[in-house]
Amino acid sequence: MIVIATIRDVAKLAGVSVSTVSRYLNKSGYVNVETERSIKAAIEKLDYAPNQVARGLAGKKTNTIALILPDISNLFFSDLARAVEDVAATYGYTVILGNSDDRADKEKRYIETLKKKYIDGFIFASQTFGPEEAEMLTKLGIPFVCLDRAPSEENASVVRTKNIEGASMAVQHLLDIGCRKIAHIYGPQHLITGRDRLIGYEKSVHAMEWFTPSLLEEGDFRIRGGISATERLMQRHPDIDGIFAGNDLMAIGALKALSRMGIKAGEEVAICGYDGIQTAEITSPELTTIAQPLYEMGALISRLLIKKIEGTLEKDLTYELDVKLLARGSTLDFSPRAKA
Amino acid sequence: MIVIATIRDVAKLAGVSVSTVSRYLNKSGYVNVETERSIKAAIEKLDYAPNQVARGLAGKKTNTIALILPDISNLFFSDLARAVEDVAATYGYTVILGNSDDRADKEKRYIETLKKKYIDGFIFASQTFGPEEAEMLTKLGIPFVCLDRAPSEENASVVRTKNIEGASMAVQHLLDIGCRKIAHIYGPQHLITGRDRLIGYEKSVHAMEWFTPSLLEEGDFRIRGGISATERLMQRHPDIDGIFAGNDLMAIGALKALSRMGIKAGEEVAICGYDGIQTAEITSPELTTIAQPLYEMGALISRLLIKKIEGTLEKDLTYELDVKLLARGSTLDFSPRAKA
DNA sequence: CTGAAAGCGCTTACAG
DNA sequence: CTGAAAGCGCTTACAG
Incomplete structure (x- = not known):
């Protein structure tokens, strides 16, 4: 077992008081250049490092x-x-x-x-x-x-x-590539991310002639929720050709659900998620997403x-x-x- | 700002010494049932909780x-x-x-x-x-x-x-489903996981007539490494029909590489990973793996x-x-x- | 510019 | 069974 040096050891070796060493350590108050040098030397020699627990107790700061x-x-x-x-x-x-x-x-x-x-x-x-x-x-x-x-x-x-804006970007992208009936799987409405992304979607689609509230389905921000929401959506509207999911995990669920139904995700039904998690790249097809930094x-x-x-x-x-x-x-x- | 009670406050209120409270707190040494009761009451009343930093300094234990x-x-x-x-x-x-x-x-x-x-x-x-x-x-x-x-x-x-055993299980499974030429993407050899899984593979295949060392390719335990290893393998041996990757991330890379080459992963070339990470379930096809608990x-x-x-x-x-x-x-x- | 003293809130022997 | 005292290793006013 090694003996660990304390501030007292440093003070003694440097021939100064503990207060001075402390002042040097914390750069609080003046310290003479000479004494500074000897303190520095003592610290080096003893391989001293301040005890953070003691510091925490005395100074109420633990880093x-x-x-x-x-x-x-x-x-x-x-x-x-x-x-x-x-x-x-x-x-x-x-x-x-x-x-x-x-x-x-x-x-x-x-x-x-x-x-x-x-x-x-x-x-x-x-x-x-x-x-x-x-x-x-x-x-x-x-x-x-x-x-x-x-x-x-x-x-x-x-x-x-910018959740609202991001959701609008997602919808716009789906429109751009040619989708004509875009559903949304929204996240829990007690979360601002769930709410705002829904708002962004609604803003972008409410004026479209094809829009109907039954294109909305609730999810839980998890894969499982994405799967079941997609199943319900496709049953209700077999002609859906685009899905914007409120996050990537639910989008991955949508991918899974479609492939189970024998529908080609990506080709027949386009899918866009939100988040930009690393895993969005390992699905196949790879997942389009609104990436958060x-x-x-x-x-x-x-x-x-x-x-x-x-x-x-x-x-x-x-x-x-x-x-x-x-x-x-x-x-x-x-x-x-x-x-x- | 709230005032936080200390052990002294408790001692005072309970009418005992700090040492006794400490003894009660740490269940070290005897405490009379009566005094125990009054200490307990004081603690409750003051909503006292020991300061862990002080405890850490005095007792050298921080939990x-x-x-x-x-x-x-x-x-x-x-x-x-x-x-x-x-x-x-x-x-x-x-x-x-x-x-x-x-x-x-x-x-x-x-x-x-x-x-x-x-x-x-x-x-x-x-x-x-x-x-x-x-x-x-x-x-x-x-x-x-x-x-x-x-x-x-x-x-x-x-x-x-049990890395060696697990690797053998992987190879055996590939043999069982009918693979006749099984490659291995091994992990870094300075890691025991990389080494042992390679050993397990070699043990299981070295006696097979189709085995040749060129069925081995190095990976880095990451997706990228799995991709390039798979490319090299398939180029060398287009007739590979099974790949055991040293971990799931490299197996996911293999999946990706094959699909890029237009080969149907799963159907034409079976793939097995190792680890059992959650993500192994979201690939398509879903990844067979040797799951670690x-x-x-x-x-x-x-x-x-x-x-x-x-x-x-x-x-x-x-x-x-x-x-x-x-x-x-x-x-x-x-x-x-x-x-x- | 420097040092002595008190204090942070506990624990741990040691007497009694 | 209980209390006084010293100590954990620092920081922070306060004198000088």
């Missing part, structure tokens, strides 16, 4: 943030988590991971246990995060930022994409949190990032004649 | 473990991380996430910064973790456990699956670490879990005649 998301094994969130951790590490922060399964009780438990650990701040990518918890954190004085959804009208920093979103949100923690964030804002159409086989292979 | 893996956005590791976090939370531990990109320098940096935070232990799912780092941790007295690979001959706890692996490894931390692990062992063949479209659709 640790928590990322609370529904499920890290969900493709969307693992991409995001990667970005969050990258940026956090760059700024010298450590990331604690919490899976909430979108359950308020689990989420609260994380808040409870992590406040006792003096976590510096929270990122919520969870859907359950609401006003109650936001207030709890505010009272405790713990900074937080949110993905997609603001917990209340108050000022909180939020990062999301996942990495940027994660990077931005963790940068915002760190700024809040360090008190350098001017003011809370909602950031709506641009999305991008990635046209791939599931729409590019479309040839209306294939069906007729 | 926090670190999970170091190559990349959380890799499907394999996100599934695993979920299990690790679940189990850790159950035992009252918090999980810190670190992405190493399989780079020794990043890995060491995590060790450096986390030891200063009094992390209780490490799980390494990273491939770079070697003897040097293992020694470093041993010297520091920090417990660790490893996925797949032991860092040295010394006693370390390791969790992996990912969740169990994650659960076991984190349970092992916690036992080591708490000193209740009898001895270090290497656990080799069973795998299971999940036969799906990529082999079940096989019909040799399709090609002829």
